[in-house]
Amino acid sequence: MYCKVKLLLSVVFVFWASFGFAHEMTPAYPKFVTSYIDDVSVTKMKLFNRRDDVSYYEVQVFDNDWESVPFASTNRIFKLGYQKSTSFEVYIQTKDLKYAVYICTMSKNFKQDKKVTIVASRICSKID
């Protein structure tokens, strides 16, 4: 009986895990450290693309009122294939660091020619 339940649960899990499209980012609470550039701090983030309908993501940094905070990254918009992950660094001037609260990645969608709703996903980590 236990084995049957276990098997059923694993089938359900596999079904769940393979159905739908997800967007994930770590860490949830990034910490900034001093970078090799004077007065600039840096943190490293990792993004997972499990959305097969999305291949571009945009990096964003916001303050507590969701206003943009100046930052630099290797690419603000980058291409990331389905089931791929990438690491990226976010550089913020140390003087702006006290305003920065969220680091987010947002999916970029292509224009579509259907009568549909496009889904844009955004994951935001909170700066520690």
Add this chain to the structure above:
Amino acid sequence: MLKKLAVISSLILTTPAFAVNSPINGQVQAKCSIWTETQGVYGNPLPNKLDTLPDSGGSFSSFRVDIAQANFYKTSFTHPISFSSSPTLSDTVVWSGSTVVGQVSVTEMSAYETAKVISPSNVTTFDMTLAGSTWFTVSSTALYGYNKSLPAGSYVAQIVAECIAK
């Protein structure tokens, strides 16, 4: 006797120490994942109306949010208030929509529905206080002008689903 002891102790002292590197491995996993289960589709039940309601020939957008750690995230859904692409419209469009909690993996998660915060009017935020999976359904309606038909063509609107660390 002393000679024997000296030999034994020198043997012990010269025995090589075997050090084994035993790393502790760990991986940081995402604590909040947004899964798009169904992309919404607009039905066109009236000449001036686009609606995701199944009765109107449309389908709702459905999302699953997986929370690995309780109380670390908020989830918000923004239903559209404009088209991201459409034919040229000469009149105003009145938008409405909602986000409701659907299935839940933990019974107590049904309380998310009563605790949801709608602010501004097209953004619904849920405080994810429990670990597990929650399904959300987002609906959207666009009503065009007064007794006017929507111009023929394709209409696309965007829903934003967010996971925000608290």
